[in-house]
Amino acid sequence: MVAMKRYKKYTLGQIILMLILGAVTLTMIIPLLNILARSLSSPEASVKMSGLDIIPKNFSLINYRIVFNHPALMAALGNSVFVTVVGTAINIILTTTAAYVLTRPKLMFKRAIMIFLIFMMLFEPGLVPEYLVIQKLGLMGSKWSVILVTAVNVYYLIIMMRYFEEIPASIFEAATLDGAGHLRMLFSIVFPLAKAGIATITMFYAVLRWNEYFKASIYIVKAKDTLFQVVLRQFVVLGDTVSIVGQQNLWDYNELARIDYAALKGATIIVAIIPVLLLYPIVLKYYAKDVMGGGVKE
């Protein structure tokens, strides 16, 4: 870093670089801000808005009122929160305990277990055989199918093991002499010392859980049990407005049927993104801190 300080800051090259990299980030920011602006505008204004507008016109919360008063969307949102919270908790309990066991230096069969896990990671069971197992277990239609079927991710387990391996062995030896059992070791040594790793993996799991839609779309059949991303896909990607706006409203052509669908889709996308954006600083703080140069200010 010492060598770098000698460069002048705003040379022509630097400005060109800023323009190129700035343009890349604009392709990411403008569509999001545009969706946000449209969703916050009144239906009359938002239908006329351009795809490049990033400031709401004729500010209105009608789209969000519809989303947050919509029984199907709200039920799906509740289910998604449940699956994310319970699912991530299960992910973390299993992953941390397994990582602890598999990083004990003298464990017998450790190599055999690791080979088994890596094989499980590489060889994906087919979609249909998995579907039939879910059926046999009687989980079809239940939220627990989605929660249990992705209970451990081998790749994250291996990353967790790397974090645990960094804890000095002498700490464990000292704790063993003090008569600490495995569970106490896990809670009072591993958890506090591998905080960054656990936070990172928790975040990765939580994002996977929140973004889950495919398994939910085939295993959860009843509309009232479905997840937010599934409804979002139906509405935004497949363009099924009837299920959101309601056939009766469309026939009556009332206020709900006359809103700007693009703006309403925008509002549901924003609702789906917010939890991810709330978790995102955790990645920047723990996972990406080495590449962020000095870390992120809180």
Place this chain on the structure above:
Amino acid sequence: MKPTERREPPKEKLSFTQIMRQLRTDMMLYIILLPTLAYFFIFRLWPIIGMRLAFYNYRARGPWTFAGWKYFEMIFKSPAFADILSNTLVISFMKFILLFPFFVLFAILLNELRVAGFRKYVQVISYMPHFLSWVVIAGIWIAALSLSNGSVNQILNIFNLPSIDFMTDKTKIRWILMLSEAWRSIGWDSIFYFTTIIGISPSLYEAAEIDGANRMNIIRYIILPALVTPMITMFILNLGFFLNAGFDQVLNFSNDAVLSAIDILDTYIYRIGIQNAQYSLSTAVSLIKGIVGVFLVLATHLVSKKVTGKGVW
């Protein structure tokens, strides 16, 4: 996807009593591990054993009847399969091979950026799309590419170019898959290369500067050579996942108009298996894909170990 080295302690020969003693002290550890192992046996191993369905005719009640290679013959005789395989390989090629120089370039450009605040801004923004679901990304892209008031067509119109219906154009949809993959991953996937660049010893730069090297020389003779190993690792790693062309992405970007151009193995497995309930046929495709996939990964792991000294895991 960081490749890592593992050093195993040298194996000592243990006597029978030592083994028993070790097992007794490990008992508690195995109990702690049990829920995780149970998960893998029930939700992963059981379906894998269930893949023998590829050789049987499915019956909901009663035993399955043996079918031999019938379903595999059906697959290899069907003209659709060749198209689907070629779609999968072409899309993987575009996403894994054509795209990856841009990820390297992004890391190099980011490193050249000296304005610390702006650099951090680029990082915060460009890492973010990686965490959005493909449902959300498809929603954003469909809105941006919309024929009526999408931003892309509005920009085209500013330059007096005609509007294009991107999402229903078979000739463009694969490029849209590639671009949306770039949009989602250019920041996040460049971290791998960026870490290597910032790990280069400052003394190398200093020595180069004393020799009168400019930035271009430094990129050419110091940074690029340092990136060769991570590039080979990433390249080989991607080869191992060549039969997964990105199911979540393709499913969300596809529609009836473009399906034939982007129908890949995984969408085919889903369509015939779950939607058309041809269980045995779908399982046979999964089995072929699974076995070829494992071979690809193992082969690339061995090649990677030989070439770069690092394995895939």
